[in-house]
Amino acid sequence: METLKKIITDIAAISESSAQKLCDLFEEVHYPKSHLLFRQHEMDPTLYVIKSGIARAYYRTDDSDVTFWFGTEGSAVVSYNSYINQTPGYESIELLEDTVLYRLEHRHLGALYETDIEIANWGRKLMEKEIILVEERLISRLLLNATQRYKNLMDHQPELLQRVQLTYIASYLGITPVSLSRIRAEIR
Numbered sequence: 001m002e003t004l005k006k007i008i009t010d011i012a013a014i015s016e017s018s019a020q021k022l023c024d025l026f027e028e029v030h031y032p033k034s035h036l037l038f039r040q041h042e043m044d045p046t047l048y049v050i051k052s053g054i055a056r057a058y059y060r061t062d063d064s065d066v067t068f069w070f071g072t073e074g075s076a077v078v079s080y081n082s083y084i085n086q087t088p089g090y091e092s093i094e095l096l097e098d099t100v101l102y103r104l105e106h107r108h109l110g111a112l113y114e115t116d117i118e119i120a121n122w123g124r125k126l127m128e129k130e131i132i133l134v135e136e137r138l139i140s141r142l143l144l145n146a147t148q149r150y151k152n153l154m155d156h157q158p159e160l161l162q163r164v165q166l167t168y169i170a171s172y173l174g175i176t177p178v179s180l181s182r183i184r185a186e187i188r
Contacts, residue, residue, distance in 0.1 A: 012125035018118040026102040038079045038093040045106035048077040053099025067171040
């Protein structure tokens with residue numbers, strides 16, 4: 001549980017007693033590669049945190065999957081529509097490796113929010129950090145060209161290039177696999 005406690009305190013400073021309350025509610029779960037944690041158009045308000053492994057979030061269209069997020073060790077994994085609005089999510093989240101996660105049911109966390117202000121503030125900080133990540137991805141997609149987006153990925157998440165299929169990387173960058181190959185050849 002020390003790994004979980006570190007992940008919790010990396011999100012926001014919290015007292016030992018409040019961190020322990022959170023740790024006591026999380027359950028460690030193991031899933032194989034290709035397991036779907038969340039399915040598009042289904043409701044699941046569970047919050048996961050990755051202990052080891054990697055996940056991707058994608059939206060399935062009629063003819064393709066559009067990858068828009070990767071999570072690695074320490075990342076929160078959640079279908080925000082389900083978690084916040086209690087409505088079906090728009091994404092699917094797939095594990096790309098055998099993965100160990102910590103799982104927490106929304107209702108249990110909500111009960112702690114009502115009784116422990118530190119945990120309520122921790123949850124607010126978690127959501128604030130997630131909003132910043134979404135904003136950074138949006139700005140990158142809108143303002144950077146494909147080569148700049150790839151270089152940004154190399155600088156900030158180089159492990160993805162070793163652990164994720166290039167077709168998913170291309171989709172995440174908003175380009176075709178052929179364009180990604182060309183960019184990679186130019187950078188070498």
